[in-house]
Amino acid sequence: MPLYYLHIRIGDKLDADPDGAELPDIDAALAEALKVARELTAEIPGYDGSTVIEIADEDGRTILTLPFSDALGPKH
Incomplete structure (x- = not known):
C-alpha cells in the first residue's frame, strides 16, 4: 500500500x-x-481556515492541499 504524509x-x-x-x-x-482537520479544529481552537494539510506521497511530493x-x- 502507498505511504502518504499529512503535513500541517x-x-x-x-x-x-x-x-x-x-x-x-x-x-x-x-x-x-478531512478527519484529521475536523479533529484538530475541535480540539485546538488555533487551527482555522488559514491552516492546510499538505498530502505528500512517498517521494515527498505534495500531491494535494x-x-x-x-x-x-x-459557516452559518
Whole structure:
C-alpha cells in the first residue's frame, strides 16, 4: 500500500508528519486528511481556515492541499 504524509501548514510554519500512513489511494488519504482537520479544529481552537494539510506521497511530493475550511464546511 502507498505511504502518504499529512503535513500541517500554518502560514510559513510546517508541522511535518514524520511517519506517514499506509492508505490504499489518494481518496483514502483525502478522507484521512478531512478527519484529521475536523479533529484538530475541535480540539485546538488555533487551527482555522488559514491552516492546510499538505498530502505528500512517498517521494515527498505534495500531491494535494486541503484547507481546513474545506473540512469545516460553510459557516452559518
